[in-house]
Amino acid sequence: MNTSVNATPLLEMVLITGMSGSGKSVALHALEDAGYYCVDNLPPELLLSFVALEKQHGASKVAIAMDVRSAVSLPLVPQQLRQMREQGVAVQSVFLDASTDTLVRRFSETRRLHPLSGRDATDQQRALVDAINEERELLSELREQAHVIDTSMIRPSQLQGYVKALLSSPSAQLTLVFQSFAFKRGVPVDADYVFDVRMLPNPHYESGLRALTGKDAEVVSYLQAHAEVDDMFQHIEQFIGHWLQALVRDHRSYVTVAIGCTGGQHRSVYLVERLAQAFSANWVTVKRHRELDAFP
Secondary structure, eight states: OOOOOOOOOOEEEEEEEETTTSHHHHHHHHHHHHTTEEEEOGGGGHHHHHHHHHHHTOOOOOEEEEOGGGGTTTTGGHHHHHHHHTTTOEEEEEEOOOOOOHHHHHHHTOOOOOTSSSSSOHHHHHHHHHHHHHHHHHHHHHTSSSEEOOOOOOOOOHHHHHHHHHHHHHOOOOOOEEEEEGGGGGOOOOSSSEOOOSSOOGOOOOTTTTOOOOTSHHHHHHHHOHHHHHHHHHHHHHHHHHHHHHHTTOOOOEEEEEESSSSSHHHHHHHHHHHHHTTTTTTTTEEHHHHHTTTT
């Protein structure tokens, strides 16, 4: 007699939240391309019933975008996410952020009105900044419980790639995201830890290495020949490794480690590649190179 039971297919649900103007529609399009059934601006009051309906219909992948237009009921969401996880739904929460200056510029360029700003304000610029600050406060709890992506310095195609890479990584209790960046273009606001490696020997000043990156064998050889580069690697590796279990106990799903140098091309890229390789044996790792990814 066949005693096998057809298990109910696991539902994957991605929640996209974040600041207005940070790129939620771009992220949602990426998820749609990846085969997710997407719903924009679903009221939080309907979240549980919507997910239950999709499970009943046998759906396997759904993505939902929520924003500050549902501000009154947003406090319901964290508990709803916990409830869905207890019911076996594979929940991933992604929060898109950007610097206030970037958001102001985007709203000014598109001439859109921020959802929290009034049309009759005397000083529209001041009203926009106040609205952005209010929105940050309203969304702070959702941000704390999500994987944060800083969209300030990346193009829409980069954001789409980041979202797809995040979802394609194996599910795990904790995912380590290693990101290289250039200090001259600003520190990523999504970083949990930032390490400055600008004091290390710089391949930029070697004419044969200037056009290469930290992924190229010639640059790798150059950096490996300097003991202080290995010292920096060891110190960062030991620091992150020491605190990983504590981060797991704190129920963290993602930790973003940002490594910065002057141009984001050589030293930071090399260290991100090496750190990701070192931790990949025991942890799920994701690599990002903010400046290199901008110019594929």
